[in-house]
Amino acid sequence: MIDLHRIRTDKQAVIDGLYKRGLSNAETLVEAICKLDIAKRATQSELDNLAATLNKLNKEIGDALCLQGETALWEAQKSEVHRLKEQVKALTKRFQEYKSSLLEQLYALPNLPHASVPNGKHADDNLIIYQTPSSGRKQNWAHWDLVKKYDLVDFELGNKITGAGFPVYKGKGAKLQRALINFFLDQASKAGYIEVQPPILVNEASAYATGQLPDKEGQMYLIPSEQLYLIPTAEVSITNIYRDTMVATAALPIKHVGYTPCFRREAGSWGADVRGLNRLHQFDKVELVQICHPDHSYANLEEMLAYVQGLVEQLGLPYRILKLCSGDLGFCAAMTYDIEVHAIGQDRWLEVSSISNFESFQSNRLSLRYKDKNKKSCLLHTLNGSGLALPRILAALLEWNQTPEGIQIPKVLQPYTGFDIID
Missing domain, CATH: 1.10.287 (Helix Hairpins)
Known part of the structure; x- marks a missing residue:
């Protein structure tokens, strides 16, 4: 606000x-x-x-x-x-x-864009600030064909149990999913993030405090009898740990990481955007949250970007970094970087992380403050980023690591999976 x-x-x-x-x-x-x-x-x-x-x-x-x-x-x-x-x-x-x-x-008012945010109306106006060269691959099956061939993810079974957008991960697909979660959590802990396991249901006050309400009410799953919402991201519950809190400056920055399933109705999505793992109603994500002094939040944003960039590089995936234009910013964001990986089987870029500085927009709703040198109560800044969202990372990994013998597992994940190939 x-x-x-x-x-x-x-x-x-x-x-x-x-x-x-x-x-x-x-x-x-x-x-x-x-x-x-x-x-x-x-x-x-x-x-x-x-x-x-x-x-x-x-x-x-x-x-x-x-x-x-x-x-x-x-x-x-x-x-x-x-x-x-x-x-x-x-x-x-x-x-x-x-x-x-x-x-x-x-x-009802969105956050104000930072002065450095490029002008633009939609995603086509976003600024590409970095892109890795793509190496050619002879095999380019899309991940929805690969998961069927190797029996890794069952979309039809998920549709039977719940509905479209709720896949069932099976066998080595489930183990690879768990390996990615543990790898991301371990890497975040090494980078100084304190792990938390927050609730996946939040009350209305929490949803208002981080800006999901009233902006994204139609995208959230609601349990009417309890007036509780399934979280669209762990950012909501993790950030609300500090609602109505006066933070000592000596404790800053506060850095948390948390893994949760996430739930989004994705109303209005259709076509290639939702095929396979591209856009789900339930998906797993490891989330990074920082609470910072206003003087340091943009330096912390760059540090968070570099950290997430490093995760993608360790997985060996071609990627690019976008600086979002003013018209494509999320409701709460003052500045956002998107990291997209290239999915060779689909020949398209898939967003796997949005890294944002909300400045004091959330803190004003949260009543999240610190006292300056003059003992004046001031608003803190909040940041968040995906570190990382799993479905599209999994899709890109399968597509880029396919070989005639099977799907090779990146070396950094092999200690977590216990196998080096899916065949």
Whole structure:
């Protein structure tokens, strides 16, 4: 959530940032928020004045009770107190309405893009900042053919048990999946990330705190009887560990890694985008989360990017790094790098990690703060990145490591799988 103080003090910069995001009605939205803010603060001022008046009257009533012959004055003051209390009641209701409406409109605004984010409207405008050369391969079966040939993943069985987008991993496919999870977790631990195993269900407050609500309500699975949501990413539950927390600066940066299954409805997805492992309703992911001092968050973002880049390189996969344009940024992000691997069997690039700096956008919702040198309470910055998402990594590994003899397992994974080939 954009800090209201920022809107008050630098309104035009906020409007310009939202225009860069592609919001054609940015000025109208911000002006409406400013009007609500003024009305709310004016109502609060009235309430403060009424409280002072009531305190004075209550004291006068107390004094009148101590005096003989002041019954008429006491009755008049008592009547005035009753009238003022009714006025306070009405003003309090109005204040709460202003507060709720203001919060609702602030929740609807996406984060402002960092100054270095390239202008653009959609994915075609993203900036490629690095790409490895692709080596030619003679065999180029797509992964959906490979998993069927070697009986690694069963999409039809998953459809029988649950529905489309819920595959069943089998045999060496299941072991390779588990090997990737353990490899990613071990690498993150070596890089200084503290592992956590968070819940995969979160309450509404947690979903609002990290920006999934109200932006992605239609993409999340809801359990209505409990009003709990299945997480779309471990970022939600891990970041909420620090909701309503004052963090000591000596503890920064806080670095966590967690593995969870993730759940996304993926409404509206179709065609080649959803074939095989490309886009699932349930998938496994290892997630990285950092909580940083504002002065260091962009250096930490580059460090996180380099770390995830190193994971892909250890797996031997051709990849590229994109800097997302303003129109392709996620709702909460101020800057995002995407890492995509090349799937030779499909001849397409598949996103396997988004690495983002949210600046104070989530922290403002979370009430996640630290105290500066002057003991002033300030918002921290939050970052997250996939380290890594498994389905597309698995797809690319199968496609790039296929040989006439079988699918070769990268050396870094062999201690985890216990085998070096799938045949």
